[in-house]
Amino acid sequence: MARILILIGGHCCTAPRPQKEADTLAAAGHKVTVAGVWFDPDLVRRDQDLLQDRAWTFCPVLDFRPGRRSRLGVRLQANLARRLFGRFGLATPALLGYGARRMLQFAQTHRADLTIVHSEAGLWVGQQLLRQGYAVGVDFEDWFSHDLLPAARQQRPLQWLGELEADLLRHCGYRLTTSQAMAEAIARHYDVTPPTVVYNVFPQVKLEQPQVRTYSNLRLHWFSQTIGPGRGLELLFEALPHLTMLVEVHLRGTCSSANQTWLAHQIPLGWANHVHIHPTVPNDELPIRIAENDIGLALEQVDPPSRDLTVTNKLFQYLQAGLAVIATDTAGQREVFQQAPAIGHLVAVGDGQALATAIEDLVCNPARLQAAKAAARHAAQSRFSWEVEEKTLLAAAEMALPPAPSDVNQPAPALIPNPNHITPLPTRRIA
Known part of the structure; x- marks a missing residue:
């Protein structure tokens, strides 16, 4: 010892x-x-x-x-x-x-x-x-x-x-x-x-399967320790006006008063009532809260280089919770999709229209969304687990x-x- x-x-x-x-x-x-x-x-x-x-x-x-x-x-x-x-x-x-x-x-x-x-x-x-x-x-x-x-x-x-x-x-x-x-x-x-x-x-967890929702209340999810600029949310807000339907957007993290002001200016016209902010929760509760959603967003950027090369916690926690994943095409996230391509979509960094298209592809095709969720659960169990x-x-x-x-x-x-x-x-x- x-x-x-x-x-x-x-x-x-x-x-x-x-x-x-x-x-x-x-x-x-x-x-x-x-x-x-x-x-x-x-x-x-x-x-x-x-x-x-x-x-x-x-x-x-x-x-x-x-x-x-x-x-x-x-x-x-x-x-x-x-x-x-x-x-x-x-x-x-x-x-x-x-x-x-x-x-x-x-x-x-x-x-x-x-x-x-x-x-x-x-x-x-x-x-x-x-x-x-x-x-x-x-x-x-x-x-x-x-x-x-x-x-x-x-x-x-x-x-x-x-x-x-x-x-x-x-x-x-x-x-x-x-x-x-x-x-x-x-x-x-x-x-x-x-x-x-x-x-x-993360270690494998047994979660109840979430309810199957219609596109009118499908939930997009993004989380980090901090809600603020430079973390990919700008791309999400650029994409929302391109959607042909309204969906729920759920953000989880600590949002300072200064960042609340920044966030209010980022949210597109007509979307304020559809963007929901949630506080951080203890680690053992987080998988349950993530599993309440449908699509996980991992919108990392290529600058700084570390963000391009790494694979952050959020992507793997989306898999653990059985969410379909939409991720930007960074070097690290591409590495995961090469091993599990059916979990969702990769989109070009900085391309809001491409992100909107990827969201609509899953939202408007329930069978495709469910298949991506199943692929995410399988990837978490067979390859991307702490075990x-x-x-x-x-x-x-x-x-x-x-x-x-x-x-x-x-x-x-x-x-x-x-x-x-x-x-x-x-x-x-x-x-």
């Missing part, structure tokens, strides 16, 4: 991939701890509910919920980090996320046999641990240095992130990512062997873990630096 530490950048309940990783490794007999950050009281309650029946533990390395004395200091530190970078090009760990130094201190104290990082701040922590001789793993849930919209790129230390990514890719034994397209792109960019692909799929993917994750972890106690006298293999040159950063950094 090994001691495994998983570092995340926020609440446990908003991190389904590390949850599944922890469940799988704990079920295999390892002692697993997940460490993250607490800042939202409602999400803390969800964390506590989620952890009641888990075989692993969660530790908040930083807790700055409202009312905590640490809250002001944490925010001041983050603001100072942004100012230093903006004015002087000085990149510090606090620029990468809340609690970076706390994570490092926790990991050093915990002394796990394998520490797995999942966030931008985790990249820096992982690099420090590698230099101190720890076994480190990295999960590229996103391609961190290629996961920002153009407006945000000037405010982030992209070159530093790239250097951190390169270091971990070359020296970590456990390296995961979310699609074959992502793995191949990362491998080409950094001249390394491709990371192991573990799809963002399939967890075997790959376990094999990767076993390869990366230190020798068993019987082999402790064997010398550990030395890390051999990659001969490829990494261009030094023009920014100054504080380690």
Whole structure:
């Protein structure tokens, strides 16, 4: 049994991939701890509910919920980090996320046999641990240095992130990512062997079959943690006026007051009463809520590159819930449709008319819609389920873990630096 530490950048309940990783490794007999950050009281309650029946533990390395004395200091530190970078090009760990130094201190104290990082701040922590001789793993849930919209790129230390990514890719034994397209792109960019692909799929669940609805009340569904610009909703609102019938549109996610104003301006004339906003729900309730709909929309964009290459949670959760899927033709989503073409339609990125045509094709052909739903359920059961993917994750972890106690006298293999040159950063950094 090994001691495994998983570092995340926020609440446990908003991190389904590390949850599944922890469940799988704990079920295999390892002692697993997940460490993250607490800042939202409602999400803390969800964390506590989620952890009641888990075989692993969660530790908040930083807790700055409202009312905590640490809250002001944490925010001041983050603001100072942004100012230093903006004015002087000085990149510090606090620029990468809340609690970076706390994570490092926790990991050093915990002394796990394998520490797995999942966030931008985790990249820096992982690099420090590698230099101190720890076994480190990295999960590229996103391609961190290629996961920002153009407006945000000037405010982030992209070159530093790239250097951190390169270091971990070359020296970590456990390296995961979310699609074959992502793995191949990362491998080409950094001249390394491709990371192991573990799809963002979910355990199989038994759901009641939803009622068969007529086209007048068919339900389109889109969800994300956040409802706002840059997430594909612009394409949906561009498509709605092209439909020859009204359908229900159900959006689920957190929508700030600023984004509510943005949303109100996006919804086409005549559609306001047909667009419904729902709050986020706990993870165990989400499949039930998704299954109340008919067609799932995965409208990812090709910029930033990470969005093009990955396959997000939503697509696989649509399959799990038995929804037909309409997805934009990104590299990652194309990869899924190549393996399960009958689940719905791929449409060109940015083509509202094509999206409207795909919606009408399913809405106006009940038999075709039901066949796509059946294909989605079959794909989730036969290929895209955690029961399939967890075997790959376990094999990767076993390869990366230190020798068993019987082999402790064997010398550990030395890390051999990659001969490829990494261009030094023009920014100054504080380690």
